[in-house]
Amino acid sequence: MVTPTSAQRFDGRTVVVTGAGSGIGRATAERLLAEGATVVAGDVNQERLDELAAAAATERLVVRAGDITDQAHIDELVALAGDELFGLVNNAGIMDGFVPTGEIPDDLWERVFAVNVTAPMKLIRAALPAMLESGDGRIVNVTSEAGTRAGASGTAYSASKHAAVGLTKSTAFFYGPRGIRCNAVAPGRVKTNIRDTAAPRSPWAWDRVQPVIAPVLEPAADPAELAAVICWLLSDDSSNINGVNLFSDAGWSTM
Ligand SMILES: NC(=O)c1ccc[n+]([C@@H]2O[C@H](COP(=O)([O-])OP(=O)(O)OC[C@H]3O[C@@H](n4cnc5c(N)ncnc54)[C@H](O)[C@@H]3O)[C@@H](O)[C@H]2O)c1
Structure with a gap:
């Protein structure tokens, strides 16, 4: 159960959300819109963005298809938000x-790091000038249970999400005193389309992982439950929170 949205919480605030066409990103974009924000929504999948736009039916939503590993797309998302840029998810x-x-193929390692680590760093780097100018910026990185432990994924994903936690803390450390908060949300299992890239590719490694994740596969969380946490971290209610990697995993991290 997720609390009701507040119509005013993000009035006049512009937030960039990547991967907004599906799952956690879409739920976050929708909640932000419901709470008054202007949202710049990016995703590599145009069709999913079109669905989001049709469902949202508001001029406060700007969608742009592109790959976040492409610097031109990063620049475009940040430019669309303009000087009003307040938040980045x-x-x-x-x-x-x-x-x-x-067994990691080079191209798998490089792609996972490009999407999960390098692109978020470049997005933060591109967003910082507008946030520093206003002296008020909020960044939320979506990490994972795999950001603090092994056994939740393969090596490349675990390493990338550990790096994303480090990116979060370091950004918080350097920019907190200048009005920028940077936090992370670590989901457990969530009902989304992430399975598109989760099909096991190494039988023995999957045999090793399966007993570790089996107890937490069900019930999977609803993306709206993650959106609620992300929006809280973007909001003024979390004003004293900076540099945390907040688990939203129904307690998986205790196991
Ligand atoms: N679903 C889970 O159980 C789970 C658990 C832990 C962490 N996460 C994290 O949550 C985040 C969101 O994932 P989700 O579960 O909502 O997955 P999802 O696949 O439903 O949504 C991710 C979206 O990102 C888009 N995307 C992928 N690569 C992209 C790229 N290079 N450029 C632009 N867009 C791109 C996809 O098209 C998709 O629409 C991810 O960072 C994921 O690692 C998910």
């Missing part, structure tokens, strides 16, 4: 087929 991410270290 680095949500887009991909999994790695549960591949263990010894």
